[in-house]
Amino acid sequence: MITIGEVLETNKMILEENLDVRTITMGISLLDCARGTVAETCEMIYAKLMRLAENLVKTGDDIGSEFGVPVINKRISVTPIAIVGAGCCKKPADFVRIAKTLDKAAKKLGVNFIGGYSAIVSKGMTKADALLIRSIPEALAATEHICSSVVVGSTKTGIDMDAVRMMGEIVKATAERTAAKDSLGCAKLVVLCNAPDDNPFMAGAFHGVSEADAIINVGVSGPGVVNHVLKSIRGADFETLCETIKRTAFKITRVGQLVAQEAAKRLGVPFGIIDLSLAPTPAVGDSVADILREIGLEHPGAPGTTAALALLNDQVKKGGVMATSYVGGLSGAFIPVSEDQGMIDAVDAGALTIEKLEAMTCVCSVGLDMIAIPGDTPASAISGIIADEAAIGMVNQKTTAVRVIPVIGKTVGDTVEFGGLLGHAPVMAVNKFSCEAFVSRRGRIPAPIHSFKN
């Protein structure tokens, strides 16, 4: 029988420590929606989304109120649109029409994002992939609820440097197209290496071709809970520290498992995976940076940060794995800058630089995330940043990503306000030296050797 102490502990996590289910994401295959014309394809896509996700938002809200745990976001991920539109889209504007259709569906269904305006070009690009990539700036400017991602490399294929170069330009163009909104379009655009097919988190969510027709993936959260429990063991040895994080991650993840199974049952869609994540929000106390501070750093960015983060990330996985039957997605601690008040403070204090963040991405999920950079950063520098992150992912067999926002008209020292979960961010300095000649080379970086690990 459950004890009053256990009940009070759970409710304290929810009411005071920001424990929530960050997202229920329904993955939907649109492969069967491809038709000969753009109009027909759009019609099929809209109809399928309406049919499968009709009750998604209501179900999420019902589950939230019945179990007394907030289910923050209800989202959809779809088959990469470059594949769905490959037959019918002959110009970038054709893809934008599909983006607008998805946006219309998102509004009608009440979901806050649809992810999957994507192309997977880890080794090479089809004509359709190139068209979709070129359409991204316009698609993100013309829609509100669409997230776009481009996969430019993997451990098995190497890195498609032609795509990397192109994405530097596309990120820049997206920033310019949405300059009036502090280049907000770039907050919905991510460039990935080793992207998983079942990621429930935006902006990198898409429903991979290895997936079933429809599936429910859930991302949990709870940095505030971990932080709070660590306060109670201040100064303890590493064994106690790690055991405590593990135990807490288990509890957090069990809530995700329960919500995922319940959502799958009620929606009649199979349960896919739980993303074992610590996802921060700009809310005070809901911060991964605060955990790092509690572990013993004055600010994230101080020497020791990478080790502390590696420890945290590993314990979250170890605790979470046993709490759920299927793990997937990005699984790990997220370190977005603008979405985490502690990270913002660390940047403001001068403790955290892009270079240190890059080192941190070697040991955690996922990459350089939600970082505002000067609007005059050249496209080649953005390509260089993307190439660096992709290389870390490729060599270490992990997912890495870049979501940087070159904020047009702003420079180091300025602050950008994105609003809501996307938060606000100080503009961070980018290394001024050029990599133009490097990223201008054509072709791809070969896949790495899988032996002689050094």
Next chain:
Amino acid sequence: MEKAIITVVGKDAVGILAKTCTYLAEERINILDISQTVVQDYFNMMMIVDLAKSAVPFAKIAQDLSRLAGRLGMEIRIQKSEIFEKMHRV
């Protein structure tokens, strides 16, 4: 059996238990267990209840209880019990 957990939290006062139980009896909600504790002057009560015989939908019960909570100056929550069982039991 359709188990749920009701928690009542607030400043201690006369009649909290009586009024909550009266409501539950009227709606045919069976009380399986009650425990209570006082933490920092706050009255914390937990009831394990069975909703199987009640005809009232869960959302309505939650609404009624929160209205009752308003009248008592307390906070009353009802949650399906699985969230606690999953979190605290392997």
